[in-house]
Amino acid sequence: MNTPPEDYELLRWLDGEMNDAEQDAFEARLAADPSLQAEAALMKRLSSDLRSHLPAEMPVPYADFFNSQIQVRLAQDENVQPSPAVSGGWFGWLRLPWLTTAFATAALVLAGLVAWQNSTTAGGDELVHSIYVPKAGVQARSFHSKDARATVLVLDGLEDMPADRKIVGFNISHGEVDEALAATTLFDDHGRAVAVMSKDARNQPLLLTTTNPRG
Amino acid sequence: MKHLALVTLLSAAACLHGQEPPPVQPLPVKKPATDAKVWGALVFATNDDAEAAAMPKVDVPAEFADIPARLGKVFEWKRYEVIGQHLQDVFREYESWVVPTKDLFLKVDSKGPAEGGGMNLHLQFWRDQQVLVKTDAVLKAESPLFIAGPKWRQGRLLFVLVLQKGR
Numbered sequence: 001m002n003t004p005p006e007d008y009e010l011l012r013w014l015d016g017e018m019n020d021a022e023q024d025a026f027e028a029r030l031a032a033d034p035s036l037q038a039e040a041a042l043m044k045r046l047s048s049d050l051r052s053h054l055p056a057e058m059p060v061p062y063a064d065f066f067n068s069q070i071q072v073r074l075a076q077d078e079n080v081q082p083s084p085a086v087s088g089g090w091f092g093w094l095r096l097p098w099l100t101t102a103f104a105t106a107a108l109v110l111a112g113l114v115a116w117q118n119s120t121t122a123g124g125d126e127l128v129h130s131i132y133v134p135k136a137g138v139q140a141r142s143f144h145s146k147d148a149r150a151t152v153l154v155l156d157g158l159e160d161m162p163a164d165r166k167i168v169g170f171n172i173s174h175g176e177v178d179e180a181l182a183a184t185t186l187f188d189d190h191g192r193a194v195a196v197m198s199k200d201a202r203n204q205p206l207l208l209t210t211t212n213p214r215g
Numbered sequence: 216m217k218h219l220a221l222v223t224l225l226s227a228a229a230c231l232h233g234q235e236p237p238p239v240q241p242l243p244v245k246k247p248a249t250d251a252k253v254w255g256a257l258v259f260a261t262n263d264d265a266e267a268a269a270m271p272k273v274d275v276p277a278e279f280a281d282i283p284a285r286l287g288k289v290f291e292w293k294r295y296e297v298i299g300q301h302l303q304d305v306f307r308e309y310e311s312w313v314v315p316t317k318d319l320f321l322k323v324d325s326k327g328p329a330e331g332g333g334m335n336l337h338l339q340f341w342r343d344q345q346v347l348v349k350t351d352a353v354l355k356a357e358s359p360l361f362i363a364g365p366k367w368r369q370g371r372l373l374f375v376l377v378l379q380k381g382r
Contacts, residue, residue, distance in 0.1 A: 129353075148289045150285055160366045169257060169299015169300065169315055170314060175301075175314075197314060
Protein backbone atom coordinates (compact mmCIF):
# COMPACT_ATOMS: atom_id res chain seq x y z
CA MET A 1 0.00 0.00 0.00
CA ASN A 2 1.36 3.38 -0.96
CA THR A 3 1.10 6.44 1.21
CA PRO A 4 -1.58 8.90 0.05
CA PRO A 5 -0.05 12.16 -1.17
CA GLU A 6 -1.51 14.16 1.71
CA ASP A 7 0.10 11.78 4.22
CA TYR A 8 3.41 12.12 2.44
CA GLU A 9 3.15 15.89 2.66
CA LEU A 10 2.30 15.61 6.33
CA LEU A 11 5.35 13.42 6.97
CA ARG A 12 7.61 15.81 5.11
CA TRP A 13 6.18 18.70 7.11
CA LEU A 14 6.68 16.84 10.40
CA ASP A 15 10.23 15.95 9.42
CA GLY A 16 11.02 19.57 8.49
CA GLU A 17 11.88 18.53 4.95
CA MET A 18 9.85 21.26 3.17
CA ASN A 19 11.26 24.44 1.76
CA ASP A 20 9.62 27.74 2.74
CA ALA A 21 7.16 27.81 -0.15
CA GLU A 22 6.06 24.22 0.41
CA GLN A 23 5.74 24.82 4.13
CA ASP A 24 3.58 27.96 3.63
CA ALA A 25 1.32 26.12 1.21
CA PHE A 26 0.95 23.09 3.47
CA GLU A 27 0.25 25.16 6.57
CA ALA A 28 -2.42 27.09 4.70
CA ARG A 29 -4.05 23.78 3.76
CA LEU A 30 -3.63 22.54 7.31
CA ALA A 31 -5.40 25.59 8.71
CA ALA A 32 -8.34 24.96 6.44
CA ASP A 33 -8.64 21.19 6.98
CA PRO A 34 -9.77 20.00 10.46
CA SER A 35 -9.20 16.32 9.59
CA LEU A 36 -5.63 17.07 8.52
CA GLN A 37 -5.12 19.01 11.74
CA ALA A 38 -6.35 16.00 13.74
CA GLU A 39 -4.03 13.68 11.86
CA ALA A 40 -1.09 16.04 12.37
CA ALA A 41 -1.83 16.24 16.09
CA LEU A 42 -2.01 12.44 16.31
CA MET A 43 1.29 12.02 14.50
CA LYS A 44 2.99 14.58 16.70
CA ARG A 45 1.71 12.87 19.83
CA LEU A 46 2.83 9.45 18.60
CA SER A 47 6.25 10.82 17.81
CA SER A 48 6.53 12.52 21.17
CA ASP A 49 5.42 9.40 23.06
CA LEU A 50 7.92 7.23 21.25
CA ARG A 51 10.72 9.69 21.85
CA SER A 52 9.93 9.85 25.55
CA HIS A 53 9.88 6.07 25.94
CA LEU A 54 12.93 5.22 23.90
CA PRO A 55 16.44 6.38 24.71
CA ALA A 56 17.97 8.68 22.12
CA GLU A 57 21.03 6.47 22.02
CA MET A 58 21.40 2.83 22.89
CA PRO A 59 24.71 1.06 23.35
CA VAL A 60 25.18 -1.52 20.64
CA PRO A 61 26.46 -4.82 21.98
CA TYR A 62 29.61 -6.14 20.32
CA ALA A 63 30.08 -2.81 18.59
CA ASP A 64 33.09 -3.89 16.55
CA PHE A 65 31.17 -6.78 15.08
CA PHE A 66 28.14 -4.68 14.22
CA ASN A 67 30.25 -1.92 12.74
CA SER A 68 31.70 -4.47 10.36
CA GLN A 69 28.18 -5.69 9.55
CA ILE A 70 27.06 -2.11 8.86
CA GLN A 71 29.98 -1.61 6.50
CA VAL A 72 29.03 -4.76 4.64
CA ARG A 73 25.42 -3.60 4.36
CA LEU A 74 26.47 -0.17 3.11
CA ALA A 75 28.66 -1.78 0.48
CA GLN A 76 25.74 -3.96 -0.59
CA ASP A 77 23.35 -1.02 -0.70
CA GLU A 78 25.60 0.83 -3.13
CA ASN A 79 24.76 -1.84 -5.70
CA VAL A 80 21.00 -1.78 -5.08
CA GLN A 81 18.52 0.51 -6.84
CA PRO A 82 16.93 2.95 -4.42
CA SER A 83 13.44 1.91 -3.38
CA PRO A 84 10.49 4.31 -3.22
CA ALA A 85 10.94 6.68 -0.34
CA VAL A 86 7.45 6.29 1.03
CA SER A 87 5.92 3.21 2.53
CA GLY A 88 2.62 2.51 3.63
CA GLY A 89 -0.69 3.83 4.89
CA TRP A 90 -1.17 5.37 8.26
CA PHE A 91 1.92 3.48 9.34
CA GLY A 92 3.73 6.14 7.39
CA TRP A 93 4.89 7.56 10.72
CA LEU A 94 7.42 4.73 10.71
CA ARG A 95 9.19 6.80 8.11
CA LEU A 96 10.21 9.43 10.67
CA PRO A 97 14.01 9.68 10.22
CA TRP A 98 15.07 8.93 13.78
CA LEU A 99 12.68 6.01 13.98
CA THR A 100 13.93 4.61 10.70
CA THR A 101 17.45 4.77 12.04
CA ALA A 102 16.40 3.01 15.23
CA PHE A 103 14.68 0.22 13.33
CA ALA A 104 17.61 -0.13 10.94
CA THR A 105 19.95 -0.44 13.91
CA ALA A 106 17.68 -3.00 15.53
CA ALA A 107 17.52 -4.97 12.28
CA LEU A 108 21.29 -4.98 12.03
CA VAL A 109 21.60 -6.08 15.64
CA LEU A 110 19.15 -8.88 14.95
CA ALA A 111 20.97 -9.85 11.77
CA GLY A 112 24.25 -9.79 13.64
CA LEU A 113 22.91 -12.00 16.39
CA VAL A 114 21.60 -14.48 13.86
CA ALA A 115 24.93 -14.46 12.05
CA TRP A 116 26.73 -14.94 15.34
CA GLN A 117 24.51 -17.81 16.36
CA ASN A 118 24.96 -19.44 12.99
CA SER A 119 28.70 -19.00 12.76
CA THR A 120 29.77 -22.54 12.34
CA THR A 121 33.16 -23.92 13.02
CA ALA A 122 35.62 -25.39 10.61
CA GLY A 123 35.54 -29.13 10.62
CA GLY A 124 31.95 -29.34 11.85
CA ASP A 125 32.94 -29.80 15.46
CA GLU A 126 29.65 -30.31 17.24
CA LEU A 127 31.10 -29.35 20.62
CA VAL A 128 31.61 -25.73 19.59
CA HIS A 129 28.27 -24.10 18.87
CA SER A 130 29.38 -20.56 18.15
CA ILE A 131 32.49 -18.43 17.97
CA TYR A 132 32.65 -14.67 18.04
CA VAL A 133 35.89 -12.75 17.60
CA PRO A 134 35.43 -9.02 18.23
CA LYS A 135 38.77 -7.81 16.90
CA ALA A 136 39.09 -7.33 13.16
CA GLY A 137 41.91 -9.32 11.61
CA VAL A 138 41.65 -12.19 14.07
CA GLN A 139 40.40 -15.49 12.72
CA ALA A 140 39.09 -18.36 14.80
CA ARG A 141 38.66 -21.95 13.78
CA SER A 142 37.82 -25.03 15.77
CA PHE A 143 38.10 -28.72 15.24
CA HIS A 144 38.14 -31.94 17.17
CA SER A 145 41.41 -33.82 17.44
CA LYS A 146 40.82 -37.52 17.63
CA ASP A 147 44.45 -38.19 18.53
CA ALA A 148 44.40 -35.80 21.45
CA ARG A 149 40.73 -36.42 22.24
CA ALA A 150 40.31 -32.67 22.57
CA THR A 151 38.41 -29.75 21.15
CA VAL A 152 40.79 -27.23 19.66
CA LEU A 153 40.12 -23.53 19.13
CA VAL A 154 42.85 -21.74 17.20
CA LEU A 155 43.07 -17.95 17.19
CA ASP A 156 45.18 -16.60 14.36
CA GLY A 157 46.11 -12.98 13.82
CA LEU A 158 46.35 -12.08 17.50
CA GLU A 159 48.84 -9.46 18.51
CA ASP A 160 51.94 -11.14 19.90
CA MET A 161 52.55 -10.96 23.61
CA PRO A 162 55.61 -8.71 24.03
CA ALA A 163 58.74 -10.83 24.41
CA ASP A 164 59.91 -8.81 27.38
CA ARG A 165 56.67 -9.34 29.23
CA LYS A 166 57.22 -11.56 32.23
CA ILE A 167 54.37 -14.04 32.44
CA VAL A 168 54.21 -15.63 35.85
CA GLY A 169 51.53 -18.12 36.64
CA PHE A 170 49.28 -18.52 39.64
CA ASN A 171 48.58 -21.75 41.44
CA ILE A 172 44.92 -21.29 42.36
CA SER A 173 43.15 -24.06 44.22
CA HIS A 174 39.73 -22.44 44.39
CA GLY A 175 37.80 -19.22 44.09
CA GLU A 176 34.95 -17.88 46.17
CA VAL A 177 32.34 -15.52 44.83
CA ASP A 178 31.21 -12.59 46.90
CA GLU A 179 27.63 -11.95 45.92
CA ALA A 180 27.40 -8.55 47.56
CA LEU A 181 30.57 -7.19 45.99
CA ALA A 182 30.27 -9.10 42.69
CA ALA A 183 33.86 -10.18 43.09
CA THR A 184 35.67 -13.49 43.17
CA THR A 185 38.55 -14.04 45.56
CA LEU A 186 41.10 -16.58 44.36
CA PHE A 187 43.04 -18.69 46.86
CA ASP A 188 46.16 -20.80 46.65
CA ASP A 189 46.78 -24.23 48.19
CA HIS A 190 47.58 -22.65 51.56
CA GLY A 191 44.32 -20.72 51.72
CA ARG A 192 46.02 -17.43 50.98
CA ALA A 193 44.15 -14.90 48.87
CA VAL A 194 46.15 -14.49 45.68
CA ALA A 195 43.91 -12.24 43.65
CA VAL A 196 40.47 -10.69 43.47
CA MET A 197 38.60 -10.64 40.18
CA SER A 198 36.03 -7.89 39.85
CA LYS A 199 34.63 -5.60 37.13
CA ASP A 200 35.35 -1.98 36.39
CA ALA A 201 32.84 0.69 35.42
CA ARG A 202 32.89 -0.53 31.80
CA ASN A 203 32.11 -4.08 32.90
CA GLN A 204 35.62 -5.16 32.00
CA PRO A 205 37.46 -7.62 34.23
CA LEU A 206 39.60 -6.03 36.88
CA LEU A 207 42.18 -8.31 38.45
CA LEU A 208 43.75 -7.17 41.69
CA THR A 209 46.65 -9.26 42.91
CA THR A 210 47.84 -9.36 46.48
CA THR A 211 51.42 -9.62 45.32
CA ASN A 212 53.10 -8.49 42.15
CA PRO A 213 53.32 -11.66 40.06
CA ARG A 214 55.98 -10.09 37.88
CA GLY A 215 58.28 -9.77 40.87
CA MET B 216 32.18 -12.32 52.55
CA LYS B 217 32.60 -8.57 52.73
CA HIS B 218 34.96 -9.12 55.64
CA LEU B 219 36.91 -11.64 53.61
CA ALA B 220 37.30 -9.26 50.69
CA LEU B 221 38.37 -6.49 52.99
CA VAL B 222 40.95 -8.72 54.62
CA THR B 223 42.15 -9.65 51.16
CA LEU B 224 42.56 -6.07 50.09
CA LEU B 225 44.25 -5.19 53.36
CA SER B 226 46.62 -8.08 52.78
CA ALA B 227 47.42 -6.66 49.39
CA ALA B 228 48.13 -3.29 50.92
CA ALA B 229 50.38 -4.90 53.52
CA CYS B 230 52.31 -6.70 50.80
CA LEU B 231 52.96 -3.46 49.04
CA HIS B 232 54.63 -2.26 52.20
CA GLY B 233 56.81 -5.35 52.39
CA GLN B 234 54.94 -7.00 55.25
CA GLU B 235 53.84 -10.61 55.42
CA PRO B 236 50.07 -10.72 54.85
CA PRO B 237 48.06 -11.89 57.84
CA PRO B 238 46.43 -15.30 57.47
CA VAL B 239 42.92 -15.09 56.11
CA GLN B 240 40.24 -16.61 58.30
CA PRO B 241 37.24 -17.20 56.06
CA LEU B 242 33.92 -16.67 57.78
CA PRO B 243 31.39 -19.50 57.57
CA VAL B 244 29.19 -18.74 54.60
CA LYS B 245 26.58 -20.52 52.52
CA LYS B 246 28.36 -21.52 49.34
CA PRO B 247 26.63 -20.83 46.04
CA ALA B 248 25.43 -23.77 43.99
CA THR B 249 27.92 -25.21 41.53
CA ASP B 250 27.48 -27.23 38.35
CA ALA B 251 30.97 -28.59 37.80
CA LYS B 252 34.63 -28.15 38.54
CA VAL B 253 37.20 -27.24 35.90
CA TRP B 254 40.94 -27.12 35.73
CA GLY B 255 42.45 -24.34 33.66
CA ALA B 256 46.07 -23.94 32.75
CA LEU B 257 48.23 -21.67 30.68
CA VAL B 258 50.87 -23.58 28.78
CA PHE B 259 53.91 -22.19 27.01
CA ALA B 260 54.61 -24.16 23.85
CA THR B 261 58.07 -23.72 22.40
CA ASN B 262 60.85 -25.42 20.51
CA ASP B 263 63.47 -23.65 22.57
CA ASP B 264 64.74 -25.91 25.36
CA ALA B 265 66.39 -23.04 27.18
CA GLU B 266 63.18 -21.00 27.18
CA ALA B 267 61.19 -23.97 28.41
CA ALA B 268 63.70 -24.73 31.15
CA ALA B 269 63.55 -21.13 32.36
CA MET B 270 59.85 -21.40 33.18
CA PRO B 271 59.03 -21.88 36.88
CA LYS B 272 57.96 -25.42 37.63
CA VAL B 273 54.30 -26.06 38.40
CA ASP B 274 53.09 -29.23 40.09
CA VAL B 275 50.28 -30.40 37.85
CA PRO B 276 47.74 -32.73 39.52
CA ALA B 277 48.17 -36.34 38.41
CA GLU B 278 44.77 -36.45 36.72
CA PHE B 279 45.86 -33.70 34.32
CA ALA B 280 49.45 -34.84 33.85
CA ASP B 281 48.75 -36.18 30.36
CA ILE B 282 47.72 -32.78 29.02
CA PRO B 283 51.17 -31.75 27.68
CA ALA B 284 51.41 -35.02 25.79
CA ARG B 285 47.92 -34.51 24.35
CA LEU B 286 48.84 -30.99 23.30
CA GLY B 287 51.74 -32.54 21.44
CA LYS B 288 49.28 -34.52 19.34
CA VAL B 289 47.64 -31.31 18.11
CA PHE B 290 50.45 -28.79 17.87
CA GLU B 291 53.95 -29.19 16.53
CA TRP B 292 55.94 -27.64 19.33
CA LYS B 293 58.63 -29.62 21.10
CA ARG B 294 58.05 -28.50 24.68
CA TYR B 295 54.86 -27.74 26.62
CA GLU B 296 55.41 -26.07 29.97
CA VAL B 297 52.53 -25.35 32.33
CA ILE B 298 53.04 -21.78 33.51
CA GLY B 299 50.05 -21.48 35.82
CA GLN B 300 46.97 -23.41 36.85
CA HIS B 301 43.61 -22.87 38.47
CA LEU B 302 41.10 -25.39 39.84
CA GLN B 303 37.70 -23.73 39.96
CA ASP B 304 34.09 -24.53 40.73
CA VAL B 305 31.70 -23.50 38.00
CA PHE B 306 28.97 -21.57 39.74
CA ARG B 307 25.43 -22.19 38.62
CA GLU B 308 24.18 -18.64 39.00
CA TYR B 309 27.36 -16.59 38.93
CA GLU B 310 30.16 -16.14 36.48
CA SER B 311 33.28 -18.13 37.25
CA TRP B 312 36.81 -17.01 36.48
CA VAL B 313 39.67 -19.32 35.60
CA VAL B 314 42.84 -17.33 36.13
CA PRO B 315 46.05 -19.33 35.77
CA THR B 316 47.98 -16.14 35.02
CA LYS B 317 47.45 -12.43 35.35
CA ASP B 318 47.77 -12.03 31.60
CA LEU B 319 45.36 -14.52 30.07
CA PHE B 320 42.23 -15.81 31.76
CA LEU B 321 38.82 -17.24 31.04
CA LYS B 322 35.32 -16.30 32.10
CA VAL B 323 33.01 -19.28 32.37
CA ASP B 324 29.22 -19.15 32.51
CA SER B 325 27.35 -22.38 33.11
CA LYS B 326 24.50 -23.10 30.73
CA GLY B 327 23.64 -26.37 32.45
CA PRO B 328 24.33 -30.01 31.70
CA ALA B 329 24.72 -30.97 28.06
CA GLU B 330 22.70 -33.66 26.40
CA GLY B 331 24.94 -36.69 26.19
CA GLY B 332 27.17 -35.59 29.05
CA GLY B 333 29.39 -32.68 29.89
CA MET B 334 28.49 -29.07 30.43
CA ASN B 335 27.15 -26.35 28.16
CA LEU B 336 29.38 -23.35 28.76
CA HIS B 337 29.67 -19.81 27.52
CA LEU B 338 33.34 -18.93 27.52
CA GLN B 339 35.14 -15.63 27.14
CA PHE B 340 38.90 -15.69 26.68
CA TRP B 341 40.47 -12.46 27.92
CA ARG B 342 43.86 -10.88 27.57
CA ASP B 343 44.04 -8.21 30.25
CA GLN B 344 40.96 -6.09 29.49
CA GLN B 345 40.51 -7.23 25.90
CA VAL B 346 38.26 -10.14 25.06
CA LEU B 347 39.90 -12.28 22.40
CA VAL B 348 37.08 -14.69 21.68
CA LYS B 349 33.64 -15.63 22.92
CA THR B 350 32.30 -19.09 22.33
CA ASP B 351 29.48 -21.40 23.31
CA ALA B 352 30.78 -24.91 23.67
CA VAL B 353 30.22 -28.24 25.32
CA LEU B 354 33.01 -29.31 27.64
CA LYS B 355 33.26 -33.01 28.36
CA ALA B 356 35.50 -34.64 30.90
CA GLU B 357 37.12 -36.80 28.26
CA SER B 358 37.49 -33.96 25.77
CA PRO B 359 39.34 -30.88 27.07
CA LEU B 360 39.38 -27.57 25.26
CA PHE B 361 42.68 -26.27 23.90
CA ILE B 362 42.81 -22.61 22.89
CA ALA B 363 45.80 -21.52 20.83
CA GLY B 364 46.37 -17.94 21.97
CA PRO B 365 48.96 -15.29 21.20
CA LYS B 366 52.56 -15.95 20.27
CA TRP B 367 55.12 -15.18 22.94
CA ARG B 368 58.88 -15.14 22.51
CA GLN B 369 59.82 -18.12 20.32
CA GLY B 370 56.63 -20.02 21.08
CA ARG B 371 52.92 -19.72 21.68
CA LEU B 372 50.64 -19.49 24.72
CA LEU B 373 47.99 -22.19 24.95
CA PHE B 374 45.04 -22.17 27.30
CA VAL B 375 43.70 -25.50 28.48
CA LEU B 376 40.31 -26.10 30.08
CA VAL B 377 39.41 -29.51 31.46
CA LEU B 378 36.16 -30.64 33.05
CA GLN B 379 37.01 -32.59 36.16
CA LYS B 380 35.59 -36.09 36.24
CA GLY B 381 33.11 -37.22 38.84
CA ARG B 382 31.29 -33.92 39.20
